[in-house]
Every structure is written in structure tokens, then in C-alpha cells.
Amino acid sequence: MYLATCAQRLLCVFGLGMMLSACDNTTEPTTKTFTADIYPQMKGACGSCHNTGGVAAKKFTIDAANAATTYTNLMTNNLINKTAPDQSSLIVVGKGGMYTPSAGGMAVAHTKNLNDAQATDWVAWITAGSMQ
Ligand code: HEC
Numbered sequence: 001m002y003l004a005t006c007a008q009r010l011l012c013v014f015g016l017g018m019m020l021s022a023c024d025n026t027t028e029p030t031t032k033t034f035t036a037d038i039y040p041q042m043k044g045a046c047g048s049c050h051n052t053g054g055v056a057a058k059k060f061t062i063d064a065a066n067a068a069t070t071y072t073n074l075m076t077n078n079l080i081n082k083t084a085p086d087q088s089s090l091i092v093v094g095k096g097g098m099y100t101p102s103a104g105g106m107a108v109a110h111t112k113n114l115n116d117a118q119a120t121d122w123v124a125w126i127t128a129g130s131m132q
Pocket residue numbers: 042045046047048049050055056057058059079089090091093094098099100101102103110111113114
């Protein structure tokens with residue numbers, strides 16, 4: 001009886017120690033920024049059409065040489081929804097959602113250019129305040 005209790009206590013103390021040391025080793029994830037994290041992915045995934053003179057330039061353009069210009073462009077085109085990050089048109093349309101062409105007419109489906117891992121990253125960036 002005594003032995004059992006003693007062993008349980010030891011296990012408990014040991015377990016707590018493990019938990020605390022696990023906490024010590026956990027570093028806070030750094031906040032993603034547009035320039036360092038999103039912009040490079042965006043150039044790769046969206047830049048072939050959303051470039052100056054490209055087929056999708058009227059909706060937003062990615063300046064291949066300038067992250068700041070691109071950031072301003074995204075913000076002025078209202079592609080980010082800060083109150084419902086996963087509903088941002090940047091995410092929904094990028095993943096293959098519907099949009100109305102700038103030439104008018106019926107809504108059409110966009111191609112799926114944003115993969116799930118990128119979508120998760122981009123939503124996390126918007127949720128954290130869409131830092132430049
Ligand atoms: C294969 C070409 C192509 C690629 C790559 C592409 N798009 Fe598009 N996108 C288009 C076209 C075409 C339009 C409509 C342009 C127009 O009507 O003027 C568009 C429009 C949009 C719009 C505007 C939606 C609206 O409601 O007006 C968003 C947002 C968008 N794309 C996001 C993205 C994102 C994010 C990526 C990359 C992950 C991406 N696109 C990659 C072709 C592309």
C-alpha cells in the first residue's frame with residue numbers, strides 16, 4: 001500500500017517535471033509578416049497571372065520586385081477580411097472560389113492556386129493582424 005502510493009507520487013512528480021521542462025523548451029511562434037512569409041509564396045502561387053500586364057492584373061497585381069507595393073495593393077483592393085480571416089477573398093478565391101470577372105457577367109470559379117498548407121499560413125497571418 002505504502003509502496004504503491006510512493007510510486008504514484010514519484011510518477012506524479014516525474015510527470016510534472018516533464019511537463020514543466022516541455023514548457024521551458026517551447027518557444028513562442030514568431031508572428032508572420034507579409035514581406036518575409038506571404039509575399040514569396042504569393043509570387044510563386046499567384047504571380048503568373050496577377051502580375052503587371054497579366055490576365056488577372058485588374059483585380060490585384062503582385063510587384064515581383066517590391067513587397068511594400070504589393071502589400072498596399074492587397075489592402076486597397078479589400079482582399080483581406082480582418083473580422084473573418086478565412087472568409088477573405090484572397091483565401092476563398094485563391095482556393096478555387098467564385099468571383100465576378102472585372103469584364104462583368106456571371107460569376108466564375110477561380111483556379112485552385114492556393115494549397116491547403118499555404119491557406120492555413122495565410123489565414124494565421126491575417127488572424128495575427130496581417131502585419132506588413
Ligand atoms: C492561372 C491564372 C491565375 C492564377 C495563377 C491566379 N489567379 Fe486569381 N484570378 C485570375 C483571373 C483570370 C481573375 C479574374 C480577373 C478579372 O476578372 O479581371 C482572378 C481574380 C482573382 C481575385 C479577385 C476576386 C474577386 O472577387 O474579384 C482574387 C482575390 C484572386 N484572383 C486570388 C488569387 C490568389 C490568392 C492566387 C494565388 C494563390 C491567384 N489568384 C492565382 C487568374 C489567376
